[in-house]
Amino acid sequence: MSAVLRAQALGKKYKRRWALQHCDLEVPAGRVVGLVGPNGAGKSTLLNLASGMLTPTVGTIEVCGGRPAEGAEQLAKVGFVAQDTPTYASLSVADHLDFGRRLNPDWDDAVALDRIRRLGLDLTQRAGKLSGGQRAQLALTLGIAKRPELLILDEPVAALDPLARREFMQDLMEAVAEHGMSVVLSSHLVSDVERTCDYVIVLVDSRVRVAGDVDQLVGSHHRLTGPRRDPATLPAGRHVISASHTDRQTTLLVRTDIPVHDPSWTVTPLGLEDIVLAYMTSPAEAFRDTRPVLEVLR
Numbered sequence: 001m002s003a004v005l006r007a008q009a010l011g012k013k014y015k016r017r018w019a020l021q022h023c024d025l026e027v028p029a030g031r032v033v034g035l036v037g038p039n040g041a042g043k044s045t046l047l048n049l050a051s052g053m054l055t056p057t058v059g060t061i062e063v064c065g066g067r068p069a070e071g072a073e074q075l076a077k078v079g080f081v082a083q084d085t086p087t088y089a090s091l092s093v094a095d096h097l098d099f100g101r102r103l104n105p106d107w108d109d110a111v112a113l114d115r116i117r118r119l120g121l122d123l124t125q126r127a128g129k130l131s132g133g134q135r136a137q138l139a140l141t142l143g144i145a146k147r148p149e150l151l152i153l154d155e156p157v158a159a160l161d162p163l164a165r166r167e168f169m170q171d172l173m174e175a176v177a178e179h180g181m182s183v184v185l186s187s188h189l190v191s192d193v194e195r196t197c198d199y200v201i202v203l204v205d206s207r208v209r210v211a212g213d214v215d216q217l218v219g220s221h222h223r224l225t226g227p228r229r230d231p232a233t234l235p236a237g238r239h240v241i242s243a244s245h246t247d248r249q250t251t252l253l254v255r256t257d258i259p260v261h262d263p264s265w266t267v268t269p270l271g272l273e274d275i276v277l278a279y280m281t282s283p284a285e286a287f288r289d290t291r292p293v294l295e296v297l298r
């Protein structure tokens with residue numbers, strides 16, 4: 001399967017500070033990709049590089065087989081809804097749809113009007129008079145109706161109430177299933193990512209800690225609980241993501257493709273949220289000499 005987003009040694013520096021560095025990614029097409037990480041990790045920077053709003057300081061990034069925002073054809077392939085879901089305050093909802101219609105060759109008017117109707121938005125209302133959540137919904141409607149090959153969404157659901165969030169994620173999954181669109185979205189809501197995304201990228205402190213297919217990540221990470229011991233004594237091929245100890249017991253979160261047969265360990269499966277949180281909270285030193293897990297389905 002072809003990659004919808006490919007980054008090699010990508011980095012972005014603001015003055016003396018790296019917002020993103022050593023970023024190597026190869027995200028397969030046709031997926032809903034969740035980009036998660038703490039505040040300031042570099043998520044918006046990566047998404048702005050992918051949409052062509054920023055240019056790399058070092059390295060390369062390619063989306064849908066081309067350089068971000070290079071030419072009309074490339075612009076039509078990629079939709080981007082930035083973090084502050086920009087709309088034009090003095091223009092009406094209908095004006096926004098009109099813009100979408102004129103600017104996008106693959107614009108889907110039926111989808112746009114259906115979403116606006118379902119959301120109960122008044123076509124004559126100016127965007128400046130909409131609530132924050134309604135403005136976000138309008139921006140997201142424009143993104144979906146553009147029918148891009150890749151839709152990039154920076155914290156799309158942050159302003160939405162829980163029901164609206166769930167419905168929006170549902171709409172996204174339907175658009176992916178019906179039109180083969182790929183989606184990359186950043187979110188702080190790991191539970192939403194777990195429910196919706198089939199590929200995840202965890203970014204911490206400007207670096208990719210782990211990236212891969214959700215099923216593969218869930219299948220290769222386990223919690224081991226057993227008598228207290230030094231994690232360094234584990235057999236080769238087991239990477240310890242996090243470790244905690246009491247006087248008598250050790251609990252490890254490990255990544256391994258080899259089955260754990262040692263009967264002194266109790267092995268428990270993990271959900272995506274446990275895995276993401278472990279990568280987000282484990283110290284940077286644990287990853288200093290390891291490349292991030294990159295599991296790409298071709």
Ligand SMILES: Nc1ncnc2c1ncn2[C@@H]1O[C@H](COP(=O)(O)OP(=O)(O)OP(=O)(O)O)[C@@H](O)[C@H]1O
Nearest residue numbers: 014018019020037038039040041042043044045046
């Ligand atoms: N225009 C800028 N000038 C200088 N530094 C910046 C700029 N934009 C971002 N940064 C810095 O780059 C780092 C990454 O920021 P970025 O916005 O990409 O993080 P984020 O993961 O999207 O955070 P959040 O979850 O809070 O939105 C931060 O340390 C931030 O302060």
